Amino acid sequence: MKNTVRTWLQLWLLVLLLAAQPAAMAQSGDSLPSWNDGAVKQGIEAFVRQATTASSAGWVPGAERIAVFDNDGTLWSEQPMYFQFLFALDQVKAMAPAHPEWKTTAPFDAVLAGDVKAVLAGGDKGMAQILMATHTGMDTEQFSQSVSAWVASARHPRSGRPFTDMVYQPMLELLALLRENGFKIYIVSGGTVEFMRAWSERVYGIPPEQVIGTSFVTRFDRGADGRPVLRREAKLDFLDDGPGKPVAIQKYIGRRPVFAFGNSDGDLQMLQWTAAGPGARFMGLVHHTDGEREWAYDRASSIGRLDKALDEATARRWTVVDMKRDWKRVYPFP
Amino acid sequence: MKNTVRTWLQLWLLVLLLAAQPAAMAQSGDSLPSWNDGAVKQGIEAFVRQATTASSAGWVPGAERIAVFDNDGTLWSEQPMYFQFLFALDQVKAMAPAHPEWKTTAPFDAVLAGDVKAVLAGGDKGMAQILMATHTGMDTEQFSQSVSAWVASARHPRSGRPFTDMVYQPMLELLALLRENGFKIYIVSGGTVEFMRAWSERVYGIPPEQVIGTSFVTRFDRGADGRPVLRREAKLDFLDDGPGKPVAIQKYIGRRPVFAFGNSDGDLQMLQWTAAGPGARFMGLVHHTDGEREWAYDRASSIGRLDKALDEATARRWTVVDMKRDWKRVYPFP
Numbered sequence: 001m002k003n004t005v006r007t008w009l010q011l012w013l014l015v016l017l018l019a020a021q022p023a024a025m026a027q028s029g030d031s032l033p034s035w036n037d038g039a040v041k042q043g044i045e046a047f048v049r050q051a052t053t054a055s056s057a058g059w060v061p062g063a064e065r066i067a068v069f070d071n072d073g074t075l076w077s078e079q080p081m082y083f084q085f086l087f088a089l090d091q092v093k094a095m096a097p098a099h100p101e102w103k104t105t106a107p108f109d110a111v112l113a114g115d116v117k118a119v120l121a122g123g124d125k126g127m128a129q130i131l132m133a134t135h136t137g138m139d140t141e142q143f144s145q146s147v148s149a150w151v152a153s154a155r156h157p158r159s160g161r162p163f164t165d166m167v168y169q170p171m172l173e174l175l176a177l178l179r180e181n182g183f184k185i186y187i188v189s190g191g192t193v194e195f196m197r198a199w200s201e202r203v204y205g206i207p208p209e210q211v212i213g214t215s216f217v218t219r220f221d222r223g224a225d226g227r228p229v230l231r232r233e234a235k236l237d238f239l240d241d242g243p244g245k246p247v248a249i250q251k252y253i254g255r256r257p258v259f260a261f262g263n264s265d266g267d268l269q270m271l272q273w274t275a276a277g278p279g280a281r282f283m284g285l286v287h288h289t290d291g292e293r294e295w296a297y298d299r300a301s302s303i304g305r306l307d308k309a310l311d312e313a314t315a316r317r318w319t320v321v322d323m324k325r326d327w328k329r330v331y332p333f334p
Numbered sequence: 335m336k337n338t339v340r341t342w343l344q345l346w347l348l349v350l351l352l353a354a355q356p357a358a359m360a361q362s363g364d365s366l367p368s369w370n371d372g373a374v375k376q377g378i379e380a381f382v383r384q385a386t387t388a389s390s391a392g393w394v395p396g397a398e399r400i401a402v403f404d405n406d407g408t409l410w411s412e413q414p415m416y417f418q419f420l421f422a423l424d425q426v427k428a429m430a431p432a433h434p435e436w437k438t439t440a441p442f443d444a445v446l447a448g449d450v451k452a453v454l455a456g457g458d459k460g461m462a463q464i465l466m467a468t469h470t471g472m473d474t475e476q477f478s479q480s481v482s483a484w485v486a487s488a489r490h491p492r493s494g495r496p497f498t499d500m501v502y503q504p505m506l507e508l509l510a511l512l513r514e515n516g517f518k519i520y521i522v523s524g525g526t527v528e529f530m531r532a533w534s535e536r537v538y539g540i541p542p543e544q545v546i547g548t549s550f551v552t553r554f555d556r557g558a559d560g561r562p563v564l565r566r567e568a569k570l571d572f573l574d575d576g577p578g579k580p581v582a583i584q585k586y587i588g589r590r591p592v593f594a595f596g597n598s599d600g601d602l603q604m605l606q607w608t609a610a611g612p613g614a615r616f617m618g619l620v621h622h623t624d625g626e627r628e629w630a631y632d633r634a635s636s637i638g639r640l641d642k643a644l645d646e647a648t649a650r651r652w653t654v655v656d657m658k659r660d661w662k663r664v665y666p667f668p
Contacts, residue, residue, distance in 0.1 A: 194588070207589075208588030209400075209518070218585070219577070220578075220581055220607070228606050230581060230584050230607075243553070246564060252586060253543045255542050
């Protein structure tokens with residue numbers, strides 16, 4: 001092959017060609033180095049290769065390359081409890097000076113005394129009160145700042161690392177592979193949307209407008225200085241879990257995804273909705289089987305229960321990632 | 335300048351460079367040929383030039399280049415009534431065979447008799463009933479198909495042209511200019527989101543996931559064949575008008591826009607929210623001043639009333655497009 005380009009025309013044609021064809025999957029290297037070789041890795045690679053090959057039966061036009069990922073337990077860990085709950089507990093402490101009454105009011109008194117067992121004994125109602133008190137009342141900018149401050153300082157109780165280090169290295173590689181191949185990636189999470197948006201772009205490369213989650217009602221109002229603000233009201237706006245996930249996908253994206261990944265029964269309807277479209281599609285589940293490097297839990301777990309979705313994935317031959325078997329490493333850190 | 339490129343390295347560097355720099359504003363041609371020269375056109379061009387010039391005080395980082403546009407009266411006409419209302423009236427006729435009771439039930443009887451005056455005399459309540467009956471009850475795919483069928487066959491009562499021809503040529507040029515300069519463009523409309531998504535990509539180049547609007551509740555369900563469907567319920571989910579627009583922007587996009595365009599008081603809070611951010615921003619209004627080529631209406635109109643927003647735009651020196659003065663042509667057709 002000549003190593004010169006003769007005319008500007010030829011050069012521009014080449015540029016056009018490059019722009020029209022998303023970079024083919026790197027043949028010179030392994031795009032998924034943290035995945036062990038096997039059916040799961042091969043299945044992912046084959047789907048992406050076919051989706052981006054115009055002559056393939058599995059080809060997916062560029063605009064239709066929508067991929068959706070659950071967050072907790074799919075992109076980062078969710079033990080010993082959802083990280084957003086740990087944020088809420090820390091926020092109670094941070095906000096306590098402005099709430100002297102919390103010292104003598106359940107469930108806040110237990111949080112302030114550091115008695116997590118008592119907090120959990122208070123059940124879902126106590127946890128809901130804590131979420132409400134720490135996630136609403138302020139304006140959207142104030143809330144985002146409190147999340148950013150927490151992400152910068154808080155540490156995971158087991159690893160001692162920032163929570164944003166507790167992301168799965170193999171999934172980061174999968175996100176990059178999809179992105180390089182022209183997929184538009186969305187998070188569709190039961191967690192609240194503005195909690196994730198404060199760090200999703202830096203950590204996952206997923207911009208705020210591609211993060212969908214549970215939301216509180218906000219109200220257009222004026223701040224103390226007269227500038228418009230959006231106040232977070234103590235009222236749930238949308239619950240983005242289970243059947244809410246396909247509803248949210250339609251509402252926010254308006255297209256059916258061709259690629260979906262989750263890890264729990266809360267993701268089942270999102271996977272069903274993705275599976276029900278025409279043409280090539282990929283449905284995947286992360287199965288938490290690694291009690292040493294991460295955690296092992298499924299059908300009996302209260303957090304991230306994986307039961308019905310596991311049965312359906314098996315019956316319909318969706319991809320099930322066995323974390324222990326399929327992942328060479330779990331986290332980006334050693 | 336040499337017309338050869340010596341090595342692949344040089345070629346790739348050039349490609350990299352091209353990818354990294356959004357095409358500068360065309361100096362060889364006019365990006366806004368349907369806009370008359372004057373302060374409005376110059377203001378738009380100056381904003382875009384500065385937003386994309388890293389050394390400028392008005393520079394906007396790529397990820398922050400979010401532009402929001404109202405639809406009715408801003409991107410396409412909204413007279414003699416919102417086009418979505420005309421769709422609803424036509425749908426009553428299309429759906430009538432399955433609803434024999436409509437022949438004797440107001441407001442449907444008037445619609446079927448072609449008596450638009452009687453329909454309008456029924457006021458907002460009658461119109462709401464018509465919208466409800468024609469926009470809910472079916473699943474999301476069925477609804478999208480009905481919109482597509484209507485768009486393909488219906489004609490505007492004055493021009494006799496497809497409704498999607500009634501878009502403003504100067505605004506199409508503005509959308510293209512922004513897109514070429516790395517802006518991500520969203521529609522934020524009081525109309526319902528799935529009505530617009532059926533044609534927004536083809537007509538405006540705006541994909542469904544960048545269309546925000548009023549929505550009905552949808553419910554995850556099973557169709558007759560057992561496949562999952564999303565049923566459109568007879569319940570309003572979100573009203574995307576007035577103060578709802580900044581709420582929707584935060585909910586769907588999660589970033590404050592730097593560029594916003596509307597045409598009525600329903601866009602005021604969207605403009606205020608856009609204006610309240612730091613750094614360079616652009617707020618614009620289309621003022622319908624052209625009773626010959628389009629329609630002339632503002633403070634006294636029930637459709638697209640422009641009163642408070644016009645006062646605030648004047649006071650705060652936002653851009654006000656005088657359609658008659660600033661637009662060389664209105665529609666793409668002659």
